[in-house]
Structures are given as C-alpha cells and as structure tokens.
Amino acid sequence: MLATVVAPLIVRLLIGAAIGGAVGASASTAHADGAGVVVVSASRSAAPASDVARSVALAADADVDAIATARRARAAGAVPLEDLVGFAQVARLEAEGWRAYQVAVDAEFAASRLASARSHAEALLPLPGGVEAYAEASLRLGLVLAHLGRRDEAAEALRLAHALDPARPVTTAEFSPDGVAASEAAIAASPPVTDIAITATARASLTVDGTDVGRAPVTVALSLGQHVIVARSPGRAARGVAVSVGPDTRTIDVDLELVASVGLVERDDALAAGASETRAGAAIAEVLTYAELDELFVVASVYRGGGPALLGQRCVLARPACTAIVEIGHVDGGLGAAARELIERLRGASVRYGVLLPADARVARGERRIDGGERCRWCRNPWVIGGGGVVAAALVTAATIALTRDDPNPVVTVDPGDFTD
Numbered sequence: 001m002l003a004t005v006v007a008p009l010i011v012r013l014l015i016g017a018a019i020g021g022a023v024g025a026s027a028s029t030a031h032a033d034g035a036g037v038v039v040v041s042a043s044r045s046a047a048p049a050s051d052v053a054r055s056v057a058l059a060a061d062a063d064v065d066a067i068a069t070a071r072r073a074r075a076a077g078a079v080p081l082e083d084l085v086g087f088a089q090v091a092r093l094e095a096e097g098w099r100a101y102q103v104a105v106d107a108e109f110a111a112s113r114l115a116s117a118r119s120h121a122e123a124l125l126p127l128p129g130g131v132e133a134y135a136e137a138s139l140r141l142g143l144v145l146a147h148l149g150r151r152d153e154a155a156e157a158l159r160l161a162h163a164l165d166p167a168r169p170v171t172t173a174e175f176s177p178d179g180v181a182a183s184e185a186a187i188a189a190s191p192p193v194t195d196i197a198i199t200a201t202a203r204a205s206l207t208v209d210g211t212d213v214g215r216a217p218v219t220v221a222l223s224l225g226q227h228v229i230v231a232r233s234p235g236r237a238a239r240g241v242a243v244s245v246g247p248d249t250r251t252i253d254v255d256l257e258l259v260a261s262v263g264l265v266e267r268d269d270a271l272a273a274g275a276s277e278t279r280a281g282a283a284i285a286e287v288l289t290y291a292e293l294d295e296l297f298v299v300a301s302v303y304r305g306g307g308p309a310l311l312g313q314r315c316v317l318a319r320p321a322c323t324a325i326v327e328i329g330h331v332d333g334g335l336g337a338a339a340r341e342l343i344e345r346l347r348g349a350s351v352r353y354g355v356l357l358p359a360d361a362r363v364a365r366g367e368r369r370i371d372g373g374e375r376c377r378w379c380r381n382p383w384v385i386g387g388g389g390v391v392a393a394a395l396v397t398a399a400t401i402a403l404t405r406d407d408p409n410p411v412v413t414v415d416p417g418d419f420t421d
Helices: 010-019 049-060 066-075 081-104 107-124 130-147 151-164 177-188 277-290 335-347 374-379 392-403
Strands: 002-004 034-039 078-080 193-200 205-208 211-215 218-223 225-232 239-245 251-254 293-304 307-316 326-329
Touching: 034 049, 034 066, 034 277, 049 293, 049 307, 049 335, 066 277, 078 081, 081 107, 081 130, 107 130, 107 239, 130 151, 130 177, 130 225, 130 239, 151 177, 151 225, 193 205, 205 218, 211 218, 225 251, 239 251, 277 293, 277 307, 293 335, 307 335, 326 335
Parallel strands: 034 293, 193 251
Antiparallel strands: 002 078, 193 218, 205 211, 205 225, 225 239, 293 307, 307 326
C-alpha cells in the first residue's frame, strides 16, 4: 500500500534503472504488520487507554499503537503507492527522452518527451520528492534545448532546475562538457526581476521554487522566466503549479480544493468520542494506509450497567468497511479475557458498516460506574429488571434480533461473569 519516498533522488533512481545507469538512491516499501489497534477514549472510560491497547494488541497479535505508526510513516515521507504511479510515469518519459538524445541523437523527440515528463511532474510537486522530480525533468529538458540552440528556453529550464534542487551535481561525470557549460552560464545569469502578488485559497502557506515565502497573500520578487509554486492549507488538497513570469505579469492565484481527509491521522480529535462516522472513517482509512495494515481494531472501554465492558469494531481498507459494534462485558481484572473474546467475535464478523464506534452513545455519552458488588451483577443481567424478573428485556432483545437478523454478527453482549483472568 505504501512506499517511502527517499527525496530528492527517487526519480533519478527510476530513470537510472530505465536507461541502465546506476544511481545512489533507494525507495523502500514499508512492511505490513497485519493488524493494529486504535483506542477511542470514551467520555467515561472504564480502563486506561494504554491498558486497553495492550490487552487488545496481545489478543490480536497487533500493533499496539497504529496511529503512532501511521504518523511516523507520514513523517518519514511515506506516500500511498498509487501516488507513486505518477513518479514512475515521469521516470519513463524522462528515460525515453534521454535515451533518444544520447543513443538515437534525436533531440527534437527527446525535447518533446522531456517536456511531457516535466508537465506530468507538476502534479507531483506537493509530494515528498516531487520538487526534485520536477527539477530533474527541467534539468534534462534544459540540456536538450541548449543542444537544439534554443538558448533562452534552455536557460530558464536550467535556472529553475538549480533553484529547485541546488545540491544536484551537474558535472562531466554525467553530462557533456557543453551541457555543463550551458548549466553554469544559466545559473550565473541575472535576468530582470519583478514584484508578483501571489494569492491562494484559505491563506495557504506557500513555497516558491522550493523556498518558503509565508502565507498568502504575499508579494514576492521573481525573475522573469519559469517558477513553481506549492500551496498547502489544512482541509484542502495541496497543489503545485508551474508558472511563467513575463514583463506584464502582476498576480498569480492558486486555488485549492476542499477534501474530506487531509492528514486527519495527525489530529487527535478525528477519532475522539463523538466524532462523526464520516470523519472517523476518513481517519481510519489513513491509519490503515499509512500504518500498512490489513485490519484495524477500533476499541473503547466503557461502563455498561455499572460495570466495565469493551466495545469494538474490526475495519479493513474499503471505504473503510467495518463490522457491527461488538460489546463484551467483564468484571474488574477481566480485561485480558474480554479482549480475547472481543477479537474472536470481531474476526468472525462480516464487514459491512462504517466507523460507528466514536459516535456511539455508549462511547460519546457513556454510563457511570455503579458500586455494589453482586447487586450490580444482577442489575446488568439482561433477563432481570428490578425485582420481578419480567420479560421486558427479553422483548427488547427479540426486537433487536429481528431488526438485525440480516446480519449474522449484530451487537453482541456477553455476561461479565464469564471473563475473569
């Protein structure tokens, strides 16, 4: 599901592989742990979240803190594999263009392929390694344009490549002496500069040619020629744009689209008690993706009928799809046994619901603990209400079964007396 982008060299690795060259970089794929645990802190938790996480993780042989794992992967630059398809496409186009330039001596075809590679790389700009990918395409395009005698275009492409990735060496060890000279001359040139007002949606933070320039709106002094802008704002999809600044350019606007989920795994409130199904579902999808899990157990410890109980769902990455909520009552000290029963029940349940647990009333509002020993055990017995042992609870249970008979695994309540370690 994921690959970790090792910026700034991933595209050079792919190009090198495509044209038979050796490059000193690697892209690593993280290994899935299979299962993970996320604990939703109920409004009135019956047990500490850390104890719940350890008990469930032990019972499921799972990652005890899937959220932390997902956050570490994001911080390390991990991106979903589908995003890396764009990197592979750029690398393929670059390799075709560079091979045509070096082997077939068809500079016009090479320039066309490299221009297409750079155009495709624009969509990668917000991703880790995306700026460097754009720089690599611009560098190679500039060298081919210089060979074709299109000096002004070449100089703009080469200057932009250097601005985006100044640590990228351009030497005769890899390129022709004429190409190296063209790159050095472009970098040394001082084209005219003009003030450009940049605006963006929601006061987005901006980088111009890889340099942070603050939040929009902002006025920046830019040289005439080619530049790239990347804009980011919470709750909106980050976007990179390539622009050409001419003598008459005065303003540039970057529009960012709203998205359902942008970094929700970083937000503690995304899976807090009371979080909506939509928000919780988006966060769980991110955890499943970035922690590279096949299944995720979303659990909470609550009071039910005055005594402790575990609630849980098992979710997989398909919208995501989860089981119904399963409830396992237990006595004090019986958390481990209840966790084992919960996992057994969840792994046998079908996945056909959304992430319901955070918004469930038992989690969002909750009940209080009731002290009183054996009396509380009787008050939690689903067959006994008050002192009469009447059939009201049985009728409610029958109605519940009728309403959920199409689901072989509806909410399950187990008597707490069965779970003592």
